Amino acid sequence: MAAPDFASLAVGDVVAEREFPLTRDSLVRYAGASGDFNPIHYRDDVAASVGLPGVLAHGMLTMGFAVQPVVDWAGDPGRVADYQVRFTRPVVVDPVDGALVTVSAKVGQLDEQATVARIDLTVKLGDDTVLGKAQVRVALG
């Protein structure tokens, strides 16, 4: 797939937006795929026993899907050269209602020399930001 045209990008452009409806099934699926079987991600009693407000999504699951709108925009997962996040707030996933996480991806910085775009992600559960300093460096050369 062709890469987005670097020259046509401007800082502040929103390049992708997507909603991710999470359910408990999503957490079980990620546990199996990643090998992270910490029971706080699927057992209410264990989550409660360690003082959590409920069963939480794996931080690495949130990090994993939050970059997907950027991958689709970039056209090729191989163009993601660097990706970092800070886990600032847990995502509680209700057994019935799940959780709806929204991702907005915006151009944060453009490195003309290297043709690398830094895409900044805003990842929210309702009004709360759940990832801080979520930045993706995409090589568009």
Add this chain to the structure above:
Amino acid sequence: MNPELQGRVYPSTEPYLVGREKVREFARAVFATNPINLDPEAAAAAGYADVVAPPTFAVVVQEHSLAQLLADSDAGIDFSRVVHGDQRFTSTRPIVAGDLLTATLTVASVKSLGAHSMVTAETAITDAAGEHVVTAISTLVIRGED
């Protein structure tokens, strides 16, 4: 935890063979929709030997190196108090099904923040030829006694 841990390098992990179906399973679990993650023909058309793993797949390989650190009694990390603070992946190239990967963890820094400790672990992941593929960096916060 033990402040003298800084700079320690753990032995490289057993080689991890990246399977095509594992990549697809992981891709579906992180809601990946790009055909290059899922379809070998689409990956081949884009110039890859097989399906390409999502950007965070390296965590599966990194996990084996973190397990060494957490199991090290000399490190003194109480796993029940560990919170994942931040995470970064810096790639030379994407992971592709068929790769045989080895992970080597270095303790980059150990800091104290009041009652809490913070350890930053850098895991360099290399392929069968010994070439760098990706470095996975985790900062773990070990919460102090309440």
